[in-house]
Amino acid sequence: MTRYRLTPLAQSLPATVPFVGPDTHERQVGRAFVARIGANENVFGPSPNAVQAMAETEQWMYGDAESYELRRALAAHHGTTMDHIIVGEGIDGLLGYLVRLFVGQGDAVVTSDGAYPTFNYHVAGFGGTIHKVPYRDDHEDPSALFAKAAEVDAKLVYLANPDNPMGTWHSGATLAQAMEDLPAGSLFVLDEAYVECAPEGTELPLPKDDPRVIRMRTFSKAYGLAGARVGYAIAAPELITAFHKVRNHFGMNRAAQAGALAALQDQEWLAQTLDQVSRARDRIGQIAGDNGLIPLPSAANFVAVDCGRDGAFAKAVLDGLVARGIFVRMPFATPQNRCIRISCGTDAQLDALAAALPAAIEDAKNT
Amino acid sequence: MTRYRLTPLAQSLPATVPFVGPDTHERQVGRAFVARIGANENVFGPSPNAVQAMAETEQWMYGDAESYELRRALAAHHGTTMDHIIVGEGIDGLLGYLVRLFVGQGDAVVTSDGAYPTFNYHVAGFGGTIHKVPYRDDHEDPSALFAKAAEVDAKLVYLANPDNPMGTWHSGATLAQAMEDLPAGSLFVLDEAYVECAPEGTELPLPKDDPRVIRMRTFSKAYGLAGARVGYAIAAPELITAFHKVRNHFGMNRAAQAGALAALQDQEWLAQTLDQVSRARDRIGQIAGDNGLIPLPSAANFVAVDCGRDGAFAKAVLDGLVARGIFVRMPFATPQNRCIRISCGTDAQLDALAAALPAAIEDAKNT
Structure with missing residues (x-):
């Protein structure tokens, strides 16, 4: 960055992004995710009134x-x-x-x-x-x-x-x-x-x-x-x-x-959404438990799931899920990075998670 | 701003807005403008394809x-x-x-x-x-x-x-x-x-x-x-x-x-819009000329109209238009502020401009 007279601070900064967005991930893997449950988006969507207000x-x-x-x-x-x-x-x-x-x-x-x-x-x-x-x-x-x-x-x-x-x-x-x-x-x-x-x-x-x-x-x-x-x-x-x-x-x-x-x-739609979020959290916990992983209690629209080993193992599980079309993320820092973070999904998305997780764990164990 | 430890620069800055938005103006006058032709918005609107893409x-x-x-x-x-x-x-x-x-x-x-x-x-x-x-x-x-x-x-x-x-x-x-x-x-x-x-x-x-x-x-x-x-x-x-x-x-x-x-x-819609913009510019020029004002040549989606006197007079004309529901703006600096700036409008909006302008000028002359 020598040609331009940026401020000394700007010169010193990296051109970076705090984290990679879901759309960028999809372009990288070359196809849409089966389950986009990694960015803590709300798959249950906004109130139809909001959709209508925006369209109008x-x-x-x-x-x-x-x-x-x-x-x-x-x-x-x-x-x-x-x-x-x-x-x-x-x-x-x-x-x-x-x-x-x-x-x-x-x-x-x-x-x-x-x-x-x-x-x-x-x-x-x-x-x-x-x-x-x-x-x-x-x-x-x-x-x-x-x-x-x-x-x-x-x-x-x-x-x-x-x-x-x-x-x-x-x-x-x-x-x-x-x-x-x-x-x-x-x-x-x-x-x-x-x-x-x-x-x-x-x-x-x-x-x-x-x-x-x-x-x-x-x-x-x-x-x-x-x-x-x-x-x-x-x-x-x-x-x-x-x-x-x-x-x-x-x-x-x-x-x-x-x-x-x-x-x-x-607020009625919100209440209904929160109910869906709550049920999805429970289901993620259930799926994690079924696979020998430990879900952390969550008050958000996602669940951190302890994969039981270190960050490298959790990353391998995550990679196995992503390879199977399940977009999830994980914490950056130790020791939280023994977990993967799964956003609340629809029943179909969590079915896909449940289907993919055993093989992802198996792959990770064999890495 | 003494309670908070803002940076010295932030402390020194005024809480301001570069210019007042149309919605704020409407709240100030207590009603919607008859013609919102002051912010260089494009009243002819976006391509229907864009509207559809956003709604979807x-x-x-x-x-x-x-x-x-x-x-x-x-x-x-x-x-x-x-x-x-x-x-x-x-x-x-x-x-x-x-x-x-x-x-x-x-x-x-x-x-x-x-x-x-x-x-x-x-x-x-x-x-x-x-x-x-x-x-x-x-x-x-x-x-x-x-x-x-x-x-x-x-x-x-x-x-x-x-x-x-x-x-x-x-x-x-x-x-x-x-x-x-x-x-x-x-x-x-x-x-x-x-x-x-x-x-x-x-x-x-x-x-x-x-x-x-x-x-x-x-x-x-x-x-x-x-x-x-x-x-x-x-x-x-x-x-x-x-x-x-x-x-x-x-x-x-x-x-x-x-x-x-x-x-x-x-690009077809764009071409059609540009044709509407061009015709509206001509019409604004016509209306200005009919009232003894001088339109400046414009390559934008608005026309600066020279009111022929100083900034105070132009401001009085502007105020007269705003009081009649016609939202326009004017340059901030001398000598450009002898003008008012009128954005391209629909036929109906420019009809309203044509109807309001003579009285606005008359009022300004009597100020």
Whole structure:
């Protein structure tokens, strides 16, 4: 990159992607997957009302730069004002803006070793220094995260609840308790992408304008709109306002705004989806158990399955599934990478998983 | 913004929007516009094939992080390889990434006084220093821009051809000739958002991998997909690769990718749209002339109309139109702000313009 006068930071960054997308995988293997159950997409799909709202949107008009109707509905849903809510291009986009607002060259940030890689991508992209703490019994460890934040004077501390990729979770009360040790100078970035799938009591039971925390939510998971790219954050208005300094104001797809609004308003569909998710989690657990593997308890729309050996073995099982048209993923870091991560699928997709898994395990044992 | 530890740069930035969106305007006036012809949207709409492709997209799946099919089609369309093309969340999004790659605190950038404000928003957002040169006879002035770039050692030089907000244009040959004075250290950012609407010979007639230039294109204008948020850039692969360092890889809406592909493949619809745009430009000119105003020649999907006095008078005319339900905009900078800018509309919308304009002018004269 010598010909162009990029900034020193940009010069130093790799051209990379936080993880390989399902479509790229399919091109690599040269055919569509039998079961696309690796990216924690919601195969049960969005509310038909959302589909209709998107189809009826006039796409010649720019999207509303304020996402006004959607924010108004979200405020009512969460019992906040509209000023507590920012809508953006998925949690990924919002994390990028947040990191940009807080993190300059050398600023410290804390996350768990093996947590969501896109957060790390953004931190690296703005020159921040990432400090990692290990998982504890396959759970993210809020006390260790906050202690590390104090040690390194972190500007941001990231935790997902429920966790991705493990599916484990803490009660909101546990997190609120742990937050008593959150240093005053650190903002808690609480990624609740999967929280709709979790048991009651998982949401953080603190006021939405608690200045210590920003919560990230999405329509990509329980609401089944990953392709639409609609995320939102909830925080004190003073922090939400800061997003207007840097965000792509006209970045929101118009149909996506309408689809998300319709999806939010169809809580009956959501309930039905969550029921399907719950049953699929059970079935994945059943299939894993039938094959001598150990499913971890999950409060998300996927299940981490312990393959019982090391990362190389889990990778071999994963490769065997992918070779049989079953797209799954696995954690990046040790010791979580003894698991593979299987997203909730339809009955037919899980039938295909059940059919493929024995041979994949057999192959892995013979590797 | 004292409670949060934003970066010093973020602290210093205003919470702002480059310009106020049409939906926000409508909320402010409390009703929908009779004619939404102020944001250079394409009221003639996208190809029905694009509408269908979007409606048929499974939105539960993430969008393709590589926009592979769209980039492949764009490469064929432009006679390049896929590696010459990056797809992003509108030109706005791509300009943000480009500025981020090149501009650090205090880095110099050159643009015209009164050109596209979103570029300036991004430059300010990364701490760059904006240098402006005046328009010349209502045209952007490439020679002055490049001379200024040499003077201030600019990393980026921005020019839109055709220009927004004036609608004026240079032949591609003129720009190529002027580029002989582009300093070696400056990248020419050529915004061709409206180029499909322009006469043959307006596109820059240089190889697509000329390392001195990056061209920005969009599906928001001629293709009628502003709400979908699909822009792309064409440049040498070495520069395109740099976008992968910082972009939101999974930021592209899945339906938008499919819609843009279908729109690109329906060149017949495009031709029909361009014919409608051309007729609407003529009609706007006619209406302006009938009211004693002077339409500027335009190669875009709008017409700048000289109201014959100063900015205050043009603003009064604009206010009179808006009060009558006709949404138009106007240039920000003197002397271009003696004009109002009217986007191409349907016959009915331009009928409404013709009906409202005499009274708006009369009101302005009496202000």
